[in-house]
Amino acid sequence: MAISNIRYGEGVTKEIGMDLQNLGARRVCLMTDKNLSKLPPVNAVLNSLAKYGINFQIYDNVRVEPTDQSFLDAIRFARKGEFDAYVAVGGGSVIDTCKAANLYAASPASEFLDYVNAPIGKGKPVTVPLKPLIAVPTTSGTGSETTGVAIFDFKELKVKTGIASRAIKPTLGIIDPLHTLSMPERIVANSGFDVLCHALESYTALxxxxxxxxxxxxxxxxxxxxxxxxxxxxxxxxxxxxxxYLKRAIRNPEDREARANMHLASAFAGIGFGNAGVHLCHGMSYPISGLVKTYKPKDYNVDHSLVPHGLSVVLTSPAVFAFTAQIHPERHLEAAEILGADIRTARIKDAGFILADTLRKFLFDLNVDDGLAAIGYSKADIPALVKGTLPQERVTKLSPRPQTEEDLSALFEASMKLY
Amino acid sequence: MAISNIRYGEGVTKEIGMDLQNLGARRVCLMTDKNLSKLPPVNAVLNSLAKYGINFQIYDNVRVEPTDQSFLDAIRFARKGEFDAYVAVGGGSVIDTCKAANLYAASPASEFLDYVNAPIGKGKPVTVPLKPLIAVPTTSGTGSETTGVAIFDFKELKVKTGIASRAIKPTLGIIDPLHTLSMPERIVANSGFDVLCHALESYTALxxxxxxxxxxxxxxxxxxxxxxxxxxxxxxxxxxxxxxYLKRAIRNPEDREARANMHLASAFAGIGFGNAGVHLCHGMSYPISGLVKTYKPKDYNVDHSLVPHGLSVVLTSPAVFAFTAQIHPERHLEAAEILGADIRTARIKDAGFILADTLRKFLFDLNVDDGLAAIGYSKADIPALVKGTLPQERVTKLSPRPQTEEDLSALFEASMKLY
Structure with missing residues (x-):
């Protein structure tokens, strides 16, 4: 178990200038995205950097759901800047992009594929020392502030993949619940689904x-x-x-207790899955995001089609856990109970169905799109979705139950419609 | 929150030679005590060092319940050896001694009091880089493998104090439940009481x-x-x-499930209190240990009088939690429930008494000495016990309820007899 350091509290972001001073940083790279660059979380960081006289450059060109091209753009910036510390302010897209920029700037002779997960990339171990990276999450889902993983969309192959190494884990995660107060409803929901699946998948992983x-x-x-x-x-x-807390956090932006708790839950689940791993919901989500057609989600201010990561993960969750429950039925039943199912008269062999039903009800209550069909997929897309899942071995092999291509097909088919 | 890395599993100790190779260690200091030096945990480490060709020197002169003098002896050894990595195999005494040796060897010009907690020492912050330290606990209590604290008995002042800094936290804790199988009954009990108080004190701390x-x-x-x-x-x-699991682990040395779980609990509670702190049970325990007269506990193979740390901590716990419950009664009640109390009809204002009664019953069932009187103290010793507690501000000020000297007197008096 390798666990990142986190600092939690309302307003702790204002200490970041001191942290950078303590680290002896003289040239800081601040990464964010264009939307966030005008919002309070980035302002809080900028004020602290100014107060403590920290010299920095801003890169605000991070793409929401990043691609190999957008990673490369950030890497070029980092290589040119010769920074001695990084600050990432944003959701998983920003933090992951910053991890990649830090890694490749520290390893200037590397080709991009060197560190990308095999079999897509070469999956080389990281032996170069990286610069400190402080991550300030502004969504409550990714847990990226606590993990050694950076995910991107490999455009050429139309599939999501990533870089995974303890070496790229942030030095410090600043969990400041104030940053969650400006999150729009669907971003709270989708990032919360990511937390839900991190927790369920890591608890049921091999x-x-x-x-x-x-x-x-x-x-x-x-x-x-x-x-x-x-x-x-x-x-x-x-x-x-x-x-x-998830329903409360979605319902009411003013519910500080609920939003603060979900912000912590995101980091907690991150520490869990960052060590245990995730499995089929995540493995299958990468082609669901990668093959997106025209879907544009509410509340996301972007100029391209996009399936938010948390949504792409949660839509298959009822089918996935009905499939995996064979192996650890008692854990699946325990999860269903935590999510509100009455299991007093439940039979252990029904654990998968009970958890699946509990998840369907949870998603219905939260107004989630009715399955893959509702975000633009049809039966004809299943072969491509399966093909996009096959290279995700790094996670799919952590499924407690091994799966064939036919199993994956059936899981995608069962996820077309939920209610 | 700064959290140590831990590795858990039966037999994982055999990997330590590889870890040291990975760290590039060329001169390793292996610390342990004379009893342990012939037992399986040390053998497992020696076999691994031999297998991976690691060059090392053994220091087996660690004193159980160490003193300033025994720390200094280990420090001299470490300074002379110019080691580039440390391995500590033992209980809290060994791991704490090794932390101190690593610290002062890295800071050769320091006087001993420089890093000792104020007001007894100077409490200087640690700014020198330390060598890696791998801790292999052989008891299930201290959690020292996860904390930045090293405790010793300051003979001159007849009081326990310590060194506390994130910098001395071990690089890796190896939690190998095989090492718990040879622990005698009272060592399992007393070290388990330390876990119990770490958990209760950190949960109720300010x-x-x-x-x-x-x-x-x-x-x-x-x-x-x-x-x-x-x-x-x-x-x-x-x-x-x-x-x-504690009762089962004490009762039956063959109960691997119980002993493995207590070994993990020790590390878990360590991560908790290592960040939150402990309060009155620990603050008051230091003079209880430091002023020991002739008490020699069963199952401890030592040539000096000694109150085992876990025992010195737990004997005041009923009085302490009856005293502190005023502040967070709901947390005290929750703890009592976890320890087996039926709280369905409990009144919140009785939380302290309920937790105290639950603890008394727990200790009685486990055959624990009947209070401070049973280990050699009388009313006449109370002023000295109070005087020895006053310098323990580092922990006593984390008590949720502030305390006067009279309060401390009353707590010691109430702890003379438990049943």
Whole structure:
């Protein structure tokens, strides 16, 4: 278990200038996106940098749901800037882009594919020392401030993939609930679904002692270790917070208690899945996002079609957990109970159906699009969706139940319509 | 929150040679104590060092319940050895001694008092870089493998104090439940009581946002931050494990499930209190240990009188929580419920008494000495016990309820007899 440092509290963002001073930073790269660059979270950071006289350059060209091209653009900026510290203010897209920029700036001779997950890239281990990165999340979903993962859309292959290494984990995550107060409703919902799936997938992932290959040298072990007694604590705790607070956080932007708790839950679930891993919902989500046609979600101010990550993950969750429950039915039943199911008379062999029904009801109540069909997919797309899932071995092999191409087809088909 | 890395699993100790190779270590200092040096945990480490060709020197002169003199002896060894990595195999005494040796070897010009907690020492912040330290706990109590604290007995002042800095936290804690199988009954019990009090004290400690002083620069904040939403997760989880497994772990050395869970609980509670802090049970325990007269506990193979740390902590716990419950009664009641109390008809104003009664029953069932009188103290010792508690401000000020000297007197008096 490698766990990032986090600092939590309303207003703690104002300390970031001191942190950078303490780190001895003289040239800081501040990454964000164009929408955020005018909003309070970035302002809070800028004020602190000014107060403590920190010299910095802003890169606000991060793409929401980044691509290889947008990563490369940020990498060029970072390589040119010769920065000695990074600050990422934003959702997962910003934090992931900043991780990649930090990595490739520290390794100027590397080709882009060198560190990208195999089999798409070469999956080389990171041996260069990176600069400190402070992440200030402004959504409550990704947990990216606590993980060693950076995800992007590989345009050429029309598939999402990423870079995964403990080395790119942020030095510090600043969990400031004030930043959640300006989040629009659908962003709260979709990022909350990401937390939900991080918790459910890491809790039901293949146990750490059943993973293979299991490299004998600890340094060669993957960031995603399988479910384990430490990640279980984080996953269950995050799931309990989601059950208690997600609906309230979506309903009412003024509900500070709910939004603060979801902001913490995002980091907690991140620590859990950042060590245990995720499995099928995430593995299948990458082609769902990558093959997007014309879907434009409400509340996202972007100029391109886009399936928000949390939505792409949650739409398959009822089908996925009905499929995986065979292996750890008691964990699936426990999750259903935490999410509100009455399991007093439940039969253990129905665990998967019970969790699936509980999730469907949860999503219906939250006004979520009715399955993959509602975001533009049809049966004809299933072969391409399956093809896009196959290279996601890094996560799909953490599913407690192995899956064939036919299984994946059936899971996509069962996710076309939910209600 | 700064959280150590831990690795958990039966037999993971055998990987330590590889870890040291990965760290590039060429001269390793292996610290342990004379009893342990012939036992399986040290053997497992020695075999791994041999297998991976790691060059090392053994220091097995660690004193159980260390003193300033025994720390200094280890420091001399470390300074002379010019080591580039440390391995500590043992209970809290060994791991704490190794932290101190690593610190002062890295800072050769320092006087011993420089880093000792104020007001006894100078409490200087640690700015020198330390060498990696891998801790392999062989008891299930201290959590020292996850904390930045090293405790010793200051002979001259007849009081326990310590060194507290994130900088001395081990690089990696190896939580190998195999090492718990040879622990004698009373060592399991007493170290388990330490876990119990870590969890109870950190869960009821003054909240992080009510602590004062609260230095504006994050680098100056103490290791002990007060209770907070992250440490709460660890404290409650550890408490649940104690409730479920401690009795079983004491009763039956072959109960691998119970002993493995207590080994994890020790690390979990360590992560909790290592960030939140402890308060009165620990503050009052230091003079209880420091002023020991002739008490020699069963199962401890030592040539000096000794009150085991876990015992010195737990004997005042009923009185302490009856005293502190005024402030967070609901947390005290929740703890009592986790420990088995039926609180369905409980009144919130009785929370302290209910938790105290629950603890008394728990200790009685486990055959614990009947209060301070049973380990050699009488009313006449109370002024000295109070005097020894006063310098423990670092922890006593984290008590949710402030306390006068009279309060401390009354707490010691109420702890003379428990049943």
């Amino acid at each position: 146990p750490y002692n059943m993973r293979s290959p299991c490299p004998s040298n600890p340094i060669n072990r993957p960031a995603y270790q399988g479910s384990n007694p430490v990640s279980d604590v984080w996953a269950l705790h995050a799931l309990r917070i989601v059950a208690k | 909240p992080y946002n009510m602590r004062s002083p609260c230095p504006s620069n994050p680098i100056n904040r103490p290791a002990y931050q007060g209770s907070n939403p992250v440490s709460d997760v660890w404290a409650l989880h550890a408490l649940r494990i104690v409730a479920k």
